[in-house]
Amino acid sequence: MRRRFKLNVQLAAEILLLLLLTLGVLTYYSHKALSEEARCDAGLMLDATILDIDNILLSVEQGAGNVYHDVLAHLDDKQRMFTYARELVESNPNIIGCAFAFKPGYYPGTDLFMAYVHRKNTANAFKTELVETTSFTNRTYTEQSWYTETMKSGWIGWTDPLTGDDTENISLVSFCLPIIDKSGERVGVMAVDVSVNQLSKIVLAAKPSENGYSVLIARNGHYIVHPDISRLDNKTVYDRAEEGTDPGAIAAAEAMLSGYVGETSFKQNGEKWNVFFKPFVRNEWKGRHMGEGTLGWSVGVVYPDDDIYGMHNILVYLVVIITIMSLGVFFLLCTWLIRRKLRPLRMLTERAQNVAAGDLDQIVAVTSRDDEIGQLQNRFGKMQNSLKKQIDAIERETFMLNQRGEMLKATYGKTEESDKIKSSFLRYMIQQLEAPTQSIDSSVTTLCNNYGNSTNEEVGKQVNNIAAKSEVIIDLLNNISHFTETNERKEADND
Known part of the structure; x- marks a missing residue:
């Protein structure tokens, strides 16, 4: 106003x-x-x-x-x-x-x-x-x-x-x-x-x-x-x-x-x-x-x-008075005309404020006026429709991206849990491999250090120990291989 x-x-x-x-x-x-x-x-x-x-x-x-x-x-x-x-x-x-x-x-x-x-x-x-x-x-x-x-x-x-x-x-x-x-x-x-x-x-x-x-x-x-x-x-x-x-x-x-x-x-x-x-x-x-x-x-x-x-001077005063009165009438007429002519502009202003606030539901009607204001109103309506379509497309893309993000988040959680299981299993298996490995290492060291002085019985004992511990290690490695294959199949199934 x-x-x-x-x-x-x-x-x-x-x-x-x-x-x-x-x-x-x-x-x-x-x-x-x-x-x-x-x-x-x-x-x-x-x-x-x-x-x-x-x-x-x-x-x-x-x-x-x-x-x-x-x-x-x-x-x-x-x-x-x-x-x-x-x-x-x-x-x-x-x-x-x-x-x-x-x-x-x-x-x-x-x-x-x-x-x-x-x-x-x-x-x-x-x-x-x-x-x-x-x-x-x-x-x-x-x-x-x-x-x-x-x-x-x-x-x-x-x-x-x-x-x-x-x-x-x-x-x-x-x-x-x-x-x-x-x-x-x-x-x-x-x-x-x-x-x-x-x-x-x-x-x-x-x-x-x-x-x-x-x-x-x-x-x-x-x-x-x-x-x-x-x-x-x-x-x-x-x-x-x-x-x-x-x-x-x-x-x-x-x-x-x-x-x-x-x-x-x-x-x-x-x-x-x-x-x-x-x-x-x-x-x-x-x-x-x-x-x-x-x-x-x-x-x-x-x-x-x-x-x-x-x-x-009298004529000048009369002209001034008439001019002032005419200006007053002209001012009122201009006010009325401007209000009438700018009514579409005020409507467009309100619509623009609604658009700025995010409200695109109030559509600007198409007008038959062929002047600048009519052209502006029609173009504003087209712009609003185009903007609404673009926003709808953006909302759809955003929804899809959100869904994919949730899926990725869930997958990441599962992957993280699987990695934790793998890590725990590997630590456990490494701990299980440590004892037979050390035993084999000890038997090999004994054989190497006392090869000439050891009896056949002692050698046989050490060899049997190495063979037994090797069997244990082989079983553990088979278990690790089986666990790895099983996890890979699960991940492939999840993908």
Whole structure:
């Protein structure tokens, strides 16, 4: 039973190992394929996000360009600047404000003049009141970077997010153009404002995945697009590094600010996220002022790990569970099949044990199965029959040998008894021969020693003695001869 159980376990273990190897290879290549697909999707999403952002910026640039040349033709009418600003804000829901700021003393009798029209409520671009004002924030515009940088260098382009004292409690990015009079002198700045919060909402409306989002970081480290509105403040990614933000997220932001193209991962709220990023590059259009082209911004799409591999992991778990259940069913099925298929082998094992114990009476029946087990059973039966015949023959030979041994033993006993009788008889006869032989020897010695001095009577006496003793010896020898012949006849009869 233990051996059969070991066989079942060994078979199940081998199949489990094969399944695990198969699942490992399948998981590895499917994970690799999903990673490649995620990179491809992220690349497409990055391009789509860049296009969405660029379309917003381009619409603002085109609107500003449409007004700009008319402004240059009517620089002497400062009140008309409010009209231009209002028309521009009304024409594009992405624009929350427009300012025309002129250098000090440009208009006679006026030190500083700025025509600024902005939306009162930036949350609803279509249903909001427009406000006209000649100031922006508590600081004069001549102290604000969007004005000073443009006046100083004649720069045309988008600013990094303006926060803090440069805005009124909202983050802005502004498209700035220098206002140049007929003499070619820079006399002011045209600035068109886009709300970072509003831009972020527009871009985030197109989600890369169920829980993913897009980000846009300016060159100064401020977020322009981010799903967490609290991050659209005046803090940079470097400031957030000091607040304990995950180092992986900071490293990703630094890579984006360096203008790299790539991907990385970071931890957020105990969950793994993957970010794919590339520099933000504006599309080239005829008549569009490209400036630096990239603006130094970088765009990224962020996916939680579950959005990429979640379903895959669930499928892997399901496959593992199904595999384990299938393996259990397979194990039970194998146990049943093995018991059924090995039943003849167990019978043969029992018969082999009986044969080893000397029991050859339980004959293995002939089977009609033509597989290996059937062939083994039939051959085992033939072997058992052949072995039984050989053992029967050996037993017969053994019985005959035992009988012959008993006969030889009996014959040997008789022979030994006969030899003892012979020995006793011979000793007796030798003893009987000893006296006449000595007497003859004595008479012969006497005759030889006293031949010349002996009388005829003495000689005759000695001769008679020799003759008498010789007769005795002859009788004894005849008895010995008769005894020997008699024993030989008995032995011949026994044989």
